[in-house]
Amino acid sequence: MDLSLSPEQQAFRTEVRSFLQDALTPAMRQGATLTSGVFAEPDVYLAWQAALNAKGWLVYFWPKTAGGPGWDAVRRWIFETECTAAGAPILPGMGLKLVGPVLYTYGSDEQQERFLPALRSGEHIWAQGFSEPGSGSDLASLRTRAVREGDDYVVSGQKIWTTQAQFANWMFALVRTDATVKAQRGISFLLIDMASPGVTVRPILSASGDHELNEVFLEDVRVPVANLVGEEGQGWTIAKFLLENERGGTGYAPQLLADLDRLTRATTLTGELADRAVRLRLEAEALEMTELRTLLEIEQGNPPHARSLAVKLIASEVRQGIEGLAIDAFGMASLQLPAERPFHAADAPALVGPPEAGLAAARYLNARAWSIFGGTSEIQLTIIAKAAVGL
Incomplete structure (x- = not known):
């Protein structure tokens, strides 16, 4: 998606790209690429977390009062898009995106002083x-x-x-x-x-x-x-607050688009496969628009509850579509399923062909869980029906 960025926003994008060029090491990129699960291994993501924390950009989605950089919605979108395009590891959200906001919203001063710095540093x-x-x-x-x-x-x-x-x-x-x-x-x-x-x-x-x-x-x-x-x-009140952060997050679309780009670069798609790729791209780009609109509304103090839930629902469908396309595109080459983990380790078995082929089967199987974890798609639809339609 193209936005008409202001000169200040263009300068910020340049700053982010320069930082990524310097801080994102080949080992981090390889560890992020050679993973079939949601997250890279701790040796990979903790190194990236430390680099972001040192820069002051780790908890970019936290308010400034809680230690975040105070970015607006567009800067958050720029940062997420550039990190994804550069191949940065995905950081687990259990600490940073889930319990962190719980602590700075509901936690005591002692709990915030004890846990938030250790969360950011990776100690916890x-x-x-x-x-x-x-x-x-x-x-x-x-x-x-x-x-x-x-x-x-x-x-x-x-x-x-x-x-x-x-x-x-x-x-x-x-x-x-x-x-x-x-x-x-x-x-x-x-x-x-x-x-x-x-x-x-x-x-x-x-x-x-x-x-x-x-x-x-x-x-x-x-x-x-x-x-x-x-x-x-x-606890139930706190859990509902936490689950809104988990189910209503943003940042799915840049990763989906980047993964689709890597797939289309790794193989030639024709006919029905090419048609599926185009349709998936259109869905991911529409999702990106929805995510940005969601961020803007949150920034204005109007949390779009039903729309933010729809983001996770649609992202699950697109993720499963991309991994299904990879299986069909690579055919027999996609049927590798090495038992050894992690794939980026020095003694890991070599994958045949590009990572998109060698990891296709594992990624396809793991993608089936997208419509289950964080609230099943059926649960999401029920909540959306109640919140948006009043059913």
Whole structure:
């Protein structure tokens, strides 16, 4: 998408490009390219996170009062577009985009002073402890309980589909602190040290062979009351705030367009395949317009709830369309599925052909989850119907 940028915005774009040229190393680019999951490996994204933090651009989506640079919507869009075009690693959002805003909105001064700097530096890697067996879309039915004993909560239960918990040293979790009231009112928001006795993390391997998901078992884990965010029983309100950030985020379109560009450069598409590529590009460009419009409305103090939810819904469909196109375009060459991870490691097996072919099968399988994680597409449609149409 082309915008008529002001001279100041053009100068900012030039500054971003210059920074990316200097700070984004070949190793970071390779690590970002050779990944089949959502995020690169920690050795890759933490190096990129440190470079952004040193520049003061890491939490560009935070308000200035919370330590962000105070960018407007257009600058955010310029930065996201340029980072994607340059092949920068995608940073996990559990800390920066999810619990960070929760802490500067609901957290105590002590919690903000303790956790926000460590979050930005990469000292703390966060996992999200929401879903449970039997409590995914119906999150309010969660059964992990937290019983107060003096200055601690004793937490017992199980979380599942916990992204990157194998790397995390902290987890924010929804727990039930009161079983005698309406389900939503009995939920609280806790910060749990993953090194605490009683915390066990077990891997869940995806169909692609990637290890991004885990189940987390909590057996009589003692969590200080000081790690309660907000008030007891306020967890559902905080969770809704957090999920709006997760489901209503922006920045999908630049990545989708960049991935589609890489695919069309890696192979020649003709006939029906070329037609699909054009249609996907049009959908991604329309999504980009919607994302920018969403950012502008948020900036004006008018959060477009239904539209922001539609962004994730459409992005899931386009992502699955791109990965399906890659499978069909590369044919037999797309059927590689090496067991070894990570792909960017020095001793990793060589992929046959370009990464777009060698990783096509794994990316296709992982893309099926896009319409499930962060709220299923069916749930998104239901929320949109209620918020926008009043059904």
